[in-house]
Amino acid sequence: MSQVFYRSPKTRYPMVQRADGVYLYDQHNKAYLDGSGGAAVSCLGYNHPQIIRAIKAQLDKVPFAHSAFFTNEPQEELAQRLADRFPQVGARVYFLSGGSEANETALKLVRQYWLAKGCSSKYKIISRQQSYHGNTLGALSVSGNVQRRKTYGPMLQDWPRIMPCYSYRHQREDESDAQFAQRAANALEQAILEAGPETVAAFIAEPIVGATLGVVLPATDYFRRIREICDQYQVLLILDEVMCGAGRSGHYFAFEQENVVPDVVTLAKGLGGGYQPLGACICRQDIHDTIVDACGSFAHGHTYIGHATACAAGVAVMDVLEQQNLLDRVQSSGKLIRNALRTQLAEHPYVGDIRGSGLFIGIELVSDRTSRRAPANSAALASTLKQRAMDTGLIIYPGHGSVDGSNGTHILLAPPFIYQDQHIDELLSKLSSVLDHNELKSMVTHDN
Numbered sequence: 150m151s152q153v154f155y156r157s158p159k160t161r162y163p164m165v166q167r168a169d170g171v172y173l174y175d176q177h178n179k180a181y182l183d184g185s186g187g188a189a190v191s192c193l194g195y196n197h198p199q200i201i202r203a204i205k206a207q208l209d210k211v212p213f214a215h216s217a218f219f220t221n222e223p224q225e226e227l228a229q230r231l232a233d234r235f236p237q238v239g240a241r242v243y244f245l246s247g248g249s250e251a252n253e254t255a256l257k258l259v260r261q262y263w264l265a266k267g268c269s270s271k272y273k274i275i276s277r278q279q280s281y282h283g284n285t286l287g288a289l290s291v292s293g294n295v296q297r298r299k300t301y302g303p304m305l306q307d308w309p310r311i312m313p314c315y316s317y318r319h320q321r322e323d324e325s326d327a328q329f330a331q332r333a334a335n336a337l338e339q340a341i342l343e344a345g346p347e348t349v350a351a352f353i354a355e356p357i358v359g360a361t362l363g364v365v366l367p368a369t370d371y372f373r374r375i376r377e378i379c380d381q382y383q384v385l386l387i388l389d390e391v392m393c394g395a396g397r398s399g400h401y402f403a404f405e406q407e408n409v410v411p412d413v414v415t416l417a418k419g420l421g422g423g424y425q426p427l428g429a430c431i432c433r434q435d436i437h438d439t440i441v442d443a444c445g446s447f448a449h450g451h452t453y454i455g456h457a458t459a460c461a462a463g464v465a466v467m468d469v470l471e472q473q474n475l476l477d478r479v480q481s482s483g484k485l486i487r488n489a490l491r492t493q494l495a496e497h498p499y500v501g502d503i504r505g506s507g508l509f510i511g512i513e514l515v516s517d518r519t520s521r522r523a524p525a526n527s528a529a530l531a532s533t534l535k536q537r538a539m540d541t542g543l544i545i546y547p548g549h550g551s552v553d554g555s556n557g558t559h560i561l562l563a564p565p566f567i568y569q570d571q572h573i574d575e576l577l578s579k580l581s582s583v584l585d586h587n588e589l590k591s592m593v594t595h596d597n
């Protein structure tokens with residue numbers, strides 16, 4: 150009997166034994182092609198020599214020294230390089246161990262900012278339905294993912310949540326893209342007015358919705374209008390790029406495509422590429438300075454903030470991205486995969502939508518393409534998809550955004566940035582066989 154507290158106790162997990170590039174191998178030496186970076190984490194595969202060398206070198210120097218006593222070189226360097234990529238000069242960076250911590254940090258940061266400004270009534274965080282910002286109670290409080298919230302209901306804050314910008318499901322037939330974008334964004338203005346602008350500290354959203362909806366891109370100009378509304382009512386804009394950031398979308402920050410600058414942005418997953426647990430909360434300089442001037446310091450901290458070995462992995466990941474021009478490759482490979490999927494699955498009766506940016510790709514499954522009706526049991530379908538893919542030696546990340554069945558089940562693909570042509574071919578062919586599996590067909594059509 151195992152003593153491990155498994156994620157899903159009834160699942161028999163294979164034992165991962167080793168890795169080679171974009172493949173993982175289990176105890177029977179069965180190979181699994183990574184088609185989703187795990188959960189959009191492993192952007193550079195699993196045994197990149199440059200990253201492993203950098204981690205080993207840091208371990209030889211000093212693995213960790215507590216931030217109450219020291220700073221360290223990798224933390225300083227990574228902070229500088231992230232600040233250089235942020236569109237406004239002087240951004241400040243706070244390093245954490247993952248995405249939930251990064252978002253918790255963002256929530257506390259905006260609260261302390263308003264306190265420092267003398268606006269103590271500003272504390273509410275508005276978010277979106279069908280969103281996910283982390284599993285700790287604060288981050289879950291501002292998440293709209295019904296599935297993940299349902300067990301913890303009374304412990305969670307219930308602040309306002311607005312509609313997501315999910316055109317496949319919410320855009321009306323008589324509505325142009327621009328009209329839909331305005332309507333979806335104006336829901337924020339309405340929520341701020343209802344809550345009272347003097348009580349609202351921030352709005353948090355993923356620029357590209359990852360795990361909850363399966364890679365949903367915002368309609369054009371949605372975030373421009375969101376930024377305008379935030380400015381008008383003195384509400385800070387937090388963008389959660391834990392999943393879509395660090396190059397995944399083909400741009401270092403996904404918000405670069407939206408022509409907006411957030412006040413705070415969070416990163417994790419691809420930042421350390423899975424080689425070390427690493428997250429970051431990046432804010433405008435004046436947010437940092439206002440807090441420090443008024444309060445002395447940010448009232449926050451964890452044991453592992455600014456962890457030297459984790460930051461060394463982050464620096465090495467950034468080096469590889471830059472030296473190999475990987476953002477260009479993410480854009481071109483992403484286009485290639487999406488086009489191939491669109492051709493290959495054009496007639497597939499259960500594929501409702503194929504979407505994405507860079508190597509962040511979503512496929513939404515429906516029981517009927519015309520009505521876009523969702524499959525009856527999205528949770529069971531998602532887990533069967535994952536299992537059948539693993540049977541064929543492929544890692545994909547299926548999910549579903551609702552418990553009421555109003556959304557389709559989706560498959561999230563987030564291949565490592567170092568994919569070669571043969572990996573793309575293998576991904577497409579294995580995925581196709583998973584989607585054609587008889588068992589899946591009967592699950593999707595079960596409710597027809």
Ligand code: PMP
Nearest residue numbers: 247248249281282283359391392
């Ligand atoms: N935000 C987003 C957008 C995420 O996708 C996730 C993880 N899936 C998180 C936050 C939480 O990150 P972590 O699991 O590293 O705590």
